Amino acid sequence: MKASDIREAFKLTERGDIISFAGGFPSPDTFPVDEVAPIAHFVAASQGALSLQYGPTEGLYELRELIATRMRAQGIACSPEEVLITNGSQQALDLIGKILLNPGDTVFAEQPAYIGGLSAFDHYEVKFKGIPIDDNGLDVDRLAAYLEANSAKSPEEAETPKLCYIVPNFQNPTGVTLSADRRRKLVELATTYGFCIAEDNPYGELRFEGSPKPHVKTFDTRGAVLYLGSFSKTLFPGFRIGYVIGPEAVIQKLAIAKQGTDLCSNSFGQKLIIECARRGLLDAHLQGIVDVYRAKRDLMLGSLGEHFPAEVQWTYPEGGFFVWVTLPPGMNAKSLLPHAVAEERVAYVSGGAFFTDGTGSNTIRLAFSQASDDEIVEGIRRLGRFLKSRLGRPEPAARTSGGGAKGADLVSATCELEQ
Ligand SMILES: Cc1ncc(COP(=O)(O)O)c(C=O)c1O
Secondary structure, three states, rough: OOOOHHHHHHHHHOOEEEEEEOOOOOOHHHHHHHHHHHHHHHHHHHHHHHHHOOOOOEEEEEEEEHHHHHHHHHOOOOOHHHHEEEEHHHHHHHHHHHOOOOOOOOEEEEEEEOHHEEEEEEEEOOEEEEEEEOOOEEHHHHHHHHHHHHHHOOOOOOOOEEEEOOOOOOOOOOOOOOHHHHHHHHHHHHHHHHOEEEEEEEOOOOOOOOOOOOHHHHHOOOOOEEEEEEOOOOOOOOOOOEEEEEEHHHHHHHHHHHHHHHHOHHHHEEEEHHHHHHHOOOHHHHHHHHHHHHHHHHHHHHHHHHHOOOOEEEEEEEEEOOEEEOOOOOOOOHHHHHHHHHHHOEOEEEHHOOOOOOOOOOEEEEEEOOOOOHHHHHHHHHHHHHHHHHHOOOOOOOOOOOOOOOHHHHHHHHHHOOO
16 A cells, blocks of 8 residues: 655645645535535434434435435436445445455556546555546447457466446546447446446536436446445535445445444434435535536636647546646656646646556646636636646656655645545
């Protein structure tokens, strides 16, 4: 396990003059504090003892029921018994690793992939096989070619594909969405070659335009897909309530694994979310924040068009929190980062950290979710000016000393901050 010191980066991002596009946090301005305060009071007053007590490991039945009903409306046929409440969807990733993965197993991951997913599975000593993505998400044909070649190998040489990890909607870090056709094909491959799919969907409901794609799990007839959801981006992350949907037998194993980790999820938080849903706050809030994040996305894309050099490319996310930027080959986003902070007081996450094969050094992830509207315009203007000043210049060395954070610390720290 590798540690990285995030304190220096927190110090940096706390300094008022730095505009940071690094942290993929929800905008605190969207948190429905005024609505939640009376609900929290109501939960404490009306169900005090129960809401402060330990709860069942699987989660409160009422919340499992509520989630099953919502997901059935989105095409996933499931019962409450097929839902496990977790401490954020991040815990579901860890529990899936715990029950499914043996040392040496192969995990397919999007190239680039969400760092938190990679690090959850990495602890179970797996081998990652990165599958490239394009504007339509994971390149399923490349995965098929790999699987075919692997199955032709001798049992000693062949790898053991166990899990494919995907973020199908407005992916972290690139913002791209997996096409419906590829979703169907991916499930077919899982059936043919006998691996599971972890469909991690925290951003799916934050769609700004276009029609939603069917969930990968809707194509699943043999229980190969574990669907992960979360209230972190659609409501707030502080209560740490997420969930995983899968066959009941798998949910029972995940619950046993969870008992050894934390016994149960936050009882008060579960009660609060049930009450938010009962009062219609979940859907009303969602409608409001989709408008907020769409406006931020538009502002960022408009500013990129205005201020970034023509040699730089970026994605067009239809939802979620992120835009993915590709610099000309040879530019190194990681070594440029401390200079961008020092010279222009602007921070981002260098994209190389999201790749499992050491590539992607000329990529950048920008989160538009947390910065204010003014910061988006000013920060992209500064970053554009910085990139223009660096185009065609020899790469600067990463800064290793001087005031504030060290370059390397900042880079690893901003990568951690990205969640
Ligand atoms: C793709 C993805 N999966 C999972 C998580 C973890 O979210 P949660 O707060 O539900 O644990 C995040 C958080 O940023 C994420 O981006």
